[in-house]
Amino acid sequence: MTTALSSDFPFAVEARDGRARAGRLRTPHGVLETPCFMPVGTKGTVKAVSPTQLAGIGAQIVLANAYHLALRPGVELVAAHGGLHGFMGWHGPVLTDSGGFQVFSLADTRAVRDDGIEFSSVYDGSRHLFTPEGVMRLEEALGADIVMCLDECPPATAERRELERAVERTTRWAAACRAAQRRNDQLLIGIVQGGTDEELRRRSATELQQIGFGAYAIGGLSVGERGEEMLATVDLMDELLPEERVRYFMGIGDPRGIVDVIARGVDVFDCVLPTRMARTGTALLRDGSRANLQNARFAADLAPLDATCDCPCCTGFTRAYLRHLVNQRELLAHQLLTLHNLRTLVRLCADARVAIRAGRFAQMAASVAGR
């Protein structure tokens, strides 16, 4: 039985090619065309680039993180700006992650209790308690269009008992988040856990659907498990999750990984990889390969980074110039490579949408090499 949703955004799967889907999700701040890569702006800014620049490369949505923003600058300040859209100056859709993952991975000390997670701030060591109800209040104040439940994301090395306990808590917390939701203009997403264990994934997916969410996320993957186990789990999720709901794979950002999850029915995904790699001088290329611009082979290379790319980096500068910027630790390198890497994934998704509608997604996906 599915409880009536307190908020639900229209999502239409408009085309299918194999299990790949192309669709449209309407949000209060605009339509998301899927498949869609979502750039990460953890602290209310996609590192090194402005909202205007993001819009210019075709980004559709930006992610932010409730954990980080609750600690700095505090949700009250964001709310005083009318929410994240006003705070960040980004007027398209916004998604906030609860920050459960950050509590697990960043907090100095933490204690997971059945009612929530107690932890020390990475900023000043102060003690905080994240409960499902508390996280919903934070995400309400942040005002994103799409908000995530508090979940427990165990590491790939977790024992089955730990995975099982995480599924139990994730279900309990999801129900509490669902019950605590007050705003009717935010799409609340339930997060399926269970590692790569088929039985636990079935249980988690079933329990979340019994609670009833407007969309579902696949959490707990891309945390160090083997590639084939990850893909087998995504295959399973495709079978278990409802067709008419958006599916969000949390944490994938390399071109090959993206086409692999699109091929398995995933609609949206995010990752810090393109932006983080940019800041180490590495470019993602459309064919799935990477270029480390510190490499001496680019020293006198007058070609653009990617001759097929229409981003401000590739249309304005040579590889040799980019290498000069990277080697001299010039800030412009971060801006240009961030724009390029994000544009590469935005273009990849646009190409996938066209290919799915044209029934040639498999050929398009085959053009993207693994690493």
Place this chain on the structure above:
Amino acid sequence: MTTALSSDFPFAVEARDGRARAGRLRTPHGVLETPCFMPVGTKGTVKAVSPTQLAGIGAQIVLANAYHLALRPGVELVAAHGGLHGFMGWHGPVLTDSGGFQVFSLADTRAVRDDGIEFSSVYDGSRHLFTPEGVMRLEEALGADIVMCLDECPPATAERRELERAVERTTRWAAACRAAQRRNDQLLIGIVQGGTDEELRRRSATELQQIGFGAYAIGGLSVGERGEEMLATVDLMDELLPEERVRYFMGIGDPRGIVDVIARGVDVFDCVLPTRMARTGTALLRDGSRANLQNARFAADLAPLDATCDCPCCTGFTRAYLRHLVNQRELLAHQLLTLHNLRTLVRLCADARVAIRAGRFAQMAASVAGR
């Protein structure tokens, strides 16, 4: 007697208000409307912002530095891009400083000889010799529209004997640069030295005009001398330099200093101050004051940085958001504050041009406070 110039760009003083001048200098890459603040892009990039963004805030010209570029990445690579315009992706006018100042201030070890300066690279300690002829070859290869002679810039603490020797060398090197100039599409600027010593300034200005340059720079100020001595020296230069040539004050970038030198007949000026201050979280405001965004008084301030400013920073973000970016060391802070600080000086100069033409420069200058 003025030698015929191997290259000269048309410069017209179109309006005067007191000693302040408004004019136009034609270069192969476009017209410079003066008074004009010139953003500094030492290594072939104005730190943290792109050429498109610079054009967007109305910057007219960019400076680069022959010393830095000769060491990294080397002038051959820049020349292979057709010069700095192609290398940097900036299609307006470019000026290169010789880098003499950097040799004096940065080089680990240096020996000034009558034929040039021998020094160790800040990058790898390798030994180099800058001669006037060599510097002209570097600047030719870099391909800027406006190029500077090699000069000797002594510190404000220099004894008269040292100042005098610097004037002698600067004259000798200027003559050698003039003789070594081969390109006829680069405006070569002679640099007047002499500290705050009236007799030496007269001598330097006279000797340089005997050689004959298309424009003159006032070097050796803003190096630590007292403000009134600096302004008295600029007053003297106004008397000594020819009316029909562009005058370039090297190294001034605070609003009050800028109106003070414009009031004394200076046409163009540059400084790292606006871009460097931006990267420490400090904003230059139109009235001459400064705002350090780390200050707690901005913590909940929802106003724009400067309500009168039309830059991407002031039209898109609040002070509280900027403070969050600065405190979290987010790269977007550098981009936004750099654009704002440069826009402030670009606007100040545009206002000065209008005010000079309207005969109300004194009132406009009075609106800019000292620090």
